[in-house]
Amino acid sequence: xxxxxxxxxxxxxxxxxxxxxxxxxxxxxxxxxxxxxxxxxxxxxxxxxxxxxxxxxxxxxxxxxxxxxxxxxxxxxxxxxxxxxxxxxxxxxxxxxxxxxxxxxxxxxxxxxxxxxxxxxxxxxxxx
Amino acid sequence: xxxxxxxxxxxxxxxxxxxxxxxxxxxxxxxxxxxxxxxxxxxxxxxxxxxxxxxxxxxxxxxxxxxxxxxxxxxxxxxxxxxxxxxxxxxxxxxxxxxxxxxxxxxxxxxxxxxxxxxxxxxxxxxxxxxxxxxxxxxxxxxxxxxxxxxxxxxxxxxxxxxxxxxxxxxxxxxxxxxxxxxxxxxxxxxxxxxxxxxxxxxxxxxxxxxxxxxxxxxxxxxxxxxxxxxxxxxxxxxxxxxxxxxxxxxxxxxxxxxxxxxxxxxxxxxxxxxxxxxxxxxxxxxxxxxxxxxxxxxxxxxxxxxxxxxxxxxxxxxxxxxxxxxxxxxxxxxxxxxxxxxxxxxxxxxxxxxxxxxxxxxxxxxxxxxxxxxxxxxxxxxxxxxxxxxxxxxxxxxxxxxxxxxxxxxxxxxxxxxxxxxxxxxxxxxxxxxxxxxxxxxxxxxxxxxxxxxxxxxxxxxxxxxxxxxxxxxxxxxxxxxxxxxxxxxxxxxxxxxxxxxxxxxxxxxxxxxxxxxxxxxxxxxxxxxxxxxxxxxxxxxxxxxxxxxxxxxxxxxxxxxxxxxxxxxxxxxxxxxxxxxxxxxxxxxxxxxxxxxxxxxxxxxxxxxxxxxxxxxxxxxxxx
Numbered sequence: 243x244x245x246x247x248x249x250x251x252x253x254x255x256x257x258x259x260x261x262x263x264x265x266x267x268x269x270x271x272x273x274x275x276x277x278x279x280x281x282x283x284x285x286x287x288x289x290x291x292x293x294x295x296x297x298x299x300x301x302x303x304x305x306x307x308x309x310x311x312x313x314x315x316x317x318x319x320x321x322x323x324x325x326x327x328x329x330x331x332x333x334x335x336x337x338x339x340x341x342x343x344x345x346x347x348x349x350x351x352x353x354x355x356x357x358x359x360x361x362x363x364x365x366x367x368x369x370x
Numbered sequence: 371x372x373x374x375x376x377x378x379x380x381x382x383x384x385x386x387x388x389x390x391x392x393x394x395x396x397x398x399x400x401x402x403x404x405x406x407x408x409x410x411x412x413x414x415x416x417x418x419x420x421x422x423x424x425x426x427x428x429x430x431x432x433x434x435x436x437x438x439x440x441x442x443x444x445x446x447x448x449x450x451x452x453x454x455x456x457x458x459x460x461x462x463x464x465x466x467x468x469x470x471x472x473x474x475x476x477x478x479x480x481x482x483x484x485x486x487x488x489x490x491x492x493x494x495x496x497x498x499x500x501x502x503x504x505x506x507x508x509x510x511x512x513x514x515x516x517x518x519x520x521x522x523x524x525x526x527x528x529x530x531x532x533x534x535x536x537x538x539x540x541x542x543x544x545x546x547x548x549x550x551x552x553x554x555x556x557x558x559x560x561x562x563x564x565x566x567x568x569x570x571x572x573x574x575x576x577x578x579x580x581x582x583x584x585x586x587x588x589x590x591x592x593x594x595x596x597x598x599x600x601x602x603x604x605x606x607x608x609x610x611x612x613x614x615x616x617x618x619x620x621x622x623x624x625x626x627x628x629x630x631x632x633x634x635x636x637x638x639x640x641x642x643x644x645x646x647x648x649x650x651x652x653x654x655x656x657x658x659x660x661x662x663x664x665x666x667x668x669x670x671x672x673x674x675x676x677x678x679x680x681x682x683x684x685x686x687x688x689x690x691x692x693x694x695x696x697x698x699x700x701x702x703x704x705x706x707x708x709x710x711x712x713x714x715x716x717x718x719x720x721x722x723x724x725x726x727x728x729x730x731x732x733x734x735x736x737x738x739x740x741x742x743x744x745x746x747x748x749x750x751x752x753x754x755x756x757x758x759x760x761x762x763x764x765x766x767x768x769x770x771x772x773x774x775x776x777x778x779x780x781x782x783x784x785x786x787x788x789x790x791x792x793x794x795x796x797x798x799x800x801x802x803x804x805x806x807x808x809x810x811x812x813x814x815x816x817x818x819x820x821x822x823x824x825x826x827x828x829x830x831x832x833x834x835x836x837x838x839x840x841x842x843x844x845x846x847x848x849x850x851x852x853x854x855x856x857x858x859x860x861x862x863x864x865x866x867x868x869x870x871x872x873x874x875x876x877x878x879x880x881x882x883x884x885x886x887x888x889x890x891x892x893x894x895x896x897x898x899x900x901x902x903x904x905x906x907x908x909x910x911x912x913x914x915x916x917x918x919x920x921x922x923x924x925x926x927x928x929x930x931x932x933x934x935x936x937x938x939x940x941x942x943x944x945x946x947x948x949x950x951x952x953x954x955x956x957x958x959x960x961x962x963x964x965x966x967x968x969x970x971x972x973x974x975x976x977x978x979x980x981x982x983x984x985x986x987x988x989x990x991x992x993x994x995x996x
Contacts, residue, residue: 283607284605284607286606286607287605287606287607287608287609288606290606291604291606302431302432302495305415305429305430305431305432306431308418308426308429309426309429309431309544309546311426312425312426312427312429312544312546312547313546313547315425315426316425316546316547316548316550316627317547317550317627317628317630317631318547318548318550318631321631333957333958333961333962334961
C-alpha cells in the first residue's frame with residue numbers, strides 16, 4: 243500500500259507542475275498577446291495618422307490644381323495667352339460665316355429647313 | 371511603538387489615497403484629462419461655385435493662421451522675427467513688436483501674459499511648412515552643449531512651439547476669374563462665432579450668392595476628441611470621438627462664364643467709348659428665366675473686395691431704380707393689345723410733337739403726324755404711347771404694370787434687390803396717365819424691365835429670373851434642382867406675337883435702333899432714353915439713362931439682352947449708345963451659343979453658292995431660292 247502511495251505521489255506532483263506551467267504559459271502568452279495587440283493598435287494608429295496626413299496633402303494638392311485649372315480655363319486668361327502666343331484667334335465675324343441650307347431630302351424630322359454655319363471658302367485658309 | 375508609527379503611516383497613506391481618489395476626484399481627473407485629451411474642430415470645405423458648364427467661378431483652399439507665443443520666445447524675439455518675417459511678407463520691425471511679451475490685466479483684474487498672438491492669417495500651406503523648417507533649424511549663435519539643462523529646454527521649446535499654427539484650419543476663398551461676375555458671386559469675409567464658449571473666426575458670405583447660399587456652401591463642422599503625447603502629437607489609437615466634417619455643397623449656376631466674359635468685354639469697350647457713370651448688361655433665356663450673364667461696370671475683384679469703392683460693389687441691375695423711359699412703352703401697348711383696346715394697324719395723331727394735356731405739354735423727340743400703333747413703338751412716340759394709355763385707362767394700366775412684375779421684387783436669389791416705385795392709382799396725378807406710358811412717374815430696376823421684355827418673348831408668360839440651377843455634393847450628385855418658375859401669363863400669346871411684330875420694326879431703318887439689327891437674325895427690341903430725375907426742377911439737365919432691351923431670333927427667342935448706360939457722355943439716345951453694344955454682344959453670343967440662323971436668310975453680297983461636303987452637295991439659302 244505504502245509502495246503504491248509512493249508511486250502515486252510522484253504522479254500527483256507532476257500534475258500540479260504541469261498545471262502551473264500551463265497557467266504560467268497562458269498568463270505569459272496573454273500578456274505577450276496583449277502587448278502585441280497594443281503594439282499593433284499603436285502601429286495601425288500611426289499608419290492611420292500617416293494616411294490622414296497623406297490624404298490631407300493630396301486634397302490640398304487637388305484643391306491647388308483645381309484652382310490652377312480654374313484660372314487657366316478662365317476666358318480672360320485664355321484671351322491673354324492667345325495674344326501672347328500671337329495665335330491670331332478671334333471670334334468669327336458674320337462675314338466669315340457661310341449659311342448652308344440642309345438638303346430637302348435629308349431633313350431629319352420634316353420640320354423647317356435647318357441651316358448650319360461653316361467657314362467661308364477661300365477666307366482664312368492658306369493658299370495652295 | 372513601532373506598531374503605532376506604522377499604523378499612523380498607513381492611516382496617512384490611506385487618507386491621501388481617499389483624498390486623491392475620492393474627495394478630489396473630479397478636480398484631478400479633469401486636470402489629468404486636460405493634460406492629455408484634446409478637442410479639435412474639423413473645418414468643412416466650403417463648396418465651389420460653378421458656371422453652367424462646370425467652369426470654376428469660386429473655390430476654397432485650406433490655409434493656416436500663424437500664431438506665436440511671445441512668453442516662450444522671450445528675449446529671442448529679434449532672431450525669430452528676422453527668420454520668419456520674409457516668409458510672412460511682413461516687416462521685421464512690425465513682427466518684432468508683435469512678439470514682445472506683454473502683461474495685461476483682464477476684466478477680473480488678474481494679470482495675464484500674452485501667450486497667443488496672431489502673426490498672419492490666410493498663410494498658404496507651403497509657406498507654413500517653410501516656417502516650420504526655419505524654426506526647427508533656427509540658430510542663435512550659441513554652443514548649446516555648454517548651456518544648462520534649463521536653457522537647452524528653453525531653446526527646444528522655442529523652436530517647437532514658439533511659432534505655431536492654429537489647430538482649426540482656415541480657408542482662403544479664391545475667385546480664379548477675378549472680377550468676372552463679381553456682382554453675382556459676391557465675396558466672403560471673416561466673422562466671429564462662439565462655439566463651446568470659445569471664440570472662432572470663420573469664413574462666411576458677405577454679398578452676392580456667397581451670402582444668400584452661405585448655409586449651403588459652408589458645410590457642417592466635425593470634431594475630434596483625442597489624446598496627445600508629451601510633444602503634443604496625436605495618439606490615434608486613443609482617439610475617443612471622430613466626427614468627420616460635412617463639406618459644403620457646390621452651387622451650379624445658369625450663368626455661363628464665356629457669355630459673361632463676352633458681355634463684360636463689350637461693356638468695358640462701351641465704358642471707354644461713352645464714359646458713363648456705370649454700364650450694365652444682362653442676358654436672359656426668355657423661356658426659362660435663366661440668367662446667362664449679369665454684369666455691371668465699374669466692378670471689383672472679389673479676391674480683394676476691400677480695394678474697391680462701395681459703389682463698385684453694388685449690383686446696380688437690382689439695387690438701383692430709374693425711370694425706364696421708352697422701354698416701358700411695351701407695357702402700355704401690350705396691355706392695350708391684350709385688352710383689344712387697340713390693334714397694331716390703328717392710327718393715332720401724334721400732334722406734330724406737341725400734345726397739350728391737363729395743362730402740361732408733352733413732347734416727342736421728333737414731330738410726328740399720324741402713326742400706327744406699330745410705328746408708335748418703332749419710332750418711340752411719347753404722344754402716341756400716352757394716347758394709348760389714355761385709351762387703356764388708369765386701372766387697367768396699373769394692373770398691367772403690376773402683372774409685368776413692376777413694384778415687386780423678382781425674388782432673384784441675390785441680396786439687395788429693390789421693388790421699384792409704382793404708385794397706386796389713387797395717388798396718381800392728372801398727368802400720370804400720359805407720363806407713365808412713356809416710362810416716367812414710376813421707377814424700375816434693370817432686371818424688372820428685362821424680365822418684362824422676356825415675358826413678351828416667352829408668349830406672354832412672365833418667368834422668375836434664376837441664377838442657380840442646382841446644388842451638388844462633391845461627387846456631383848444633385849442635392850436640389852431649381853426648375854424654371856412661371857410667375858403668370860401676363861398677356862395672351864396672340865398679343866405677345868403682335869408686340870413682337872411691332873418690336874421688330876424698332877431695329878429696321880426708320881426705327882429708333884437700326885444699329886441693333888443683326889445680319890442673320892431678326893431682332894425685336896426697344897430703346898429707352900430717360901432724363902434722370904433729381905434737382906429742383908425734377909430732372910437733371912443733360913443727364914440721361916439710355917437703354918436697349920432686345921431679343922433674337924425674334925420669333926423663336928433664345929436670348930434677351932439688355933444694355934443700360936447711366937449718364938453716357940458722347941451721345942445719349944438708347945439707339946445711339948446702347949444698341950451698338952447690344953449688337954456686339956448678340957453677334958458673339960449667337961456664335962458661341964450656336965443659335966441657328968433664321969430661315970430664308972441670304973448671304974451678304976453673294977449669289978448662288980454651292981458647297982460640296984463629304985460628296986454631298988449643299989446649297990446656300992440664296993442658291994436654293996434661285
